[in-house]
Amino acid sequence: MAEFPIVPEKTGMLFFDVLNVYLHPAEPEAQVRVAASGILPRLTRLGRICRLGGIAVFYAQADHRTDHRDFAALIADRGPQIPSGRGPGLTRSPIHGSGMRNAEIAPELEPEAADYVIKKHRWSAFFQTHLELSLRTAGIDTIILAGGSTEVGIASTAYSARDRDYNQIVIRDACTSNQESVNDFFMESVFPGFARVMTIDDLEGALGNR
Numbered sequence: 001m002a003e004f005p006i007v008p009e010k011t012g013m014l015f016f017d018v019l020n021v022y023l024h025p026a027e028p029e030a031q032v033r034v035a036a037s038g039i040l041p042r043l044t045r046l047g048r049i050c051r052l053g054g055i056a057v058f059y060a061q062a063d064h065r066t067d068h069r070d071f072a073a074l075i076a077d078r079g080p081q082i083p084s085g086r087g088p089g090l091t092r093s094p095i096h097g098s099g100m101r102n103a104e105i106a107p108e109l110e111p112e113a114a115d116y117v118i119k120k121h122r123w124s125a126f127f128q129t130h131l132e133l134s135l136r137t138a139g140i141d142t143i144i145l146a147g148g149s150t151e152v153g154i155a156s157t158a159y160s161a162r163d164r165d166y167n168q169i170v171i172r173d174a175c176t177s178n179q180e181s182v183n184d185f186f187m188e189s190v191f192p193g194f195a196r197v198m199t200i201d202d203l204e205g206a207l208g209n210r
Helices: 028-037 039-052 131-137 150-163 182-193 200-207
Strands: 011-016 056-062 116-120 142-148 167-176 196-198
Touching: 011 039, 011 150, 028 039, 039 056, 039 142, 039 167, 039 200, 056 131, 116 131, 142 150, 150 167, 150 182, 167 182, 167 200, 182 196, 196 200
Parallel strands: 011 056, 011 142, 056 116, 142 167, 167 196
Antiparallel strands: none
């Protein structure tokens, strides 16, 4: 780790879709699931560690029209609206939209004045957004990734960052997925091929915060 130190002024913390719809869902069953996962306290701790370490904080926030005119339904074999193994079917439009409370960043992770909020319209936080411009002008060459879901926005953004020559750190215990074993697969078999995979404790230790 000492050979490749984390340089705070060249590092950005990117929280991906840490929204009310996912962290404060309306459905009671989903609320129980989120509470049991402990993801929200871990994300807030991660934010505190990064701020204490002098790392710039970015938020990739989904931004969709409420009338869904910016959504394109795609043919897929799996999805919430497609019974398992009975595809193909059409992907479903998002249930959150611009201006809706469920599309807001969770209050526990509320952005501060100096933070960057990147409004995104597709899975990758880079696709037709100002994320790359903001990273470049801030002198950032390393991105820390956390949020959800691992196989969707995190993976899509990670691949895009890799193709733009950014160093990356994926925080294993601060990424989520609704699919069992998906996190383990990406953290053990995919991300290590082009990024560092760390825990929150690992990051805190590397930054010398403890």
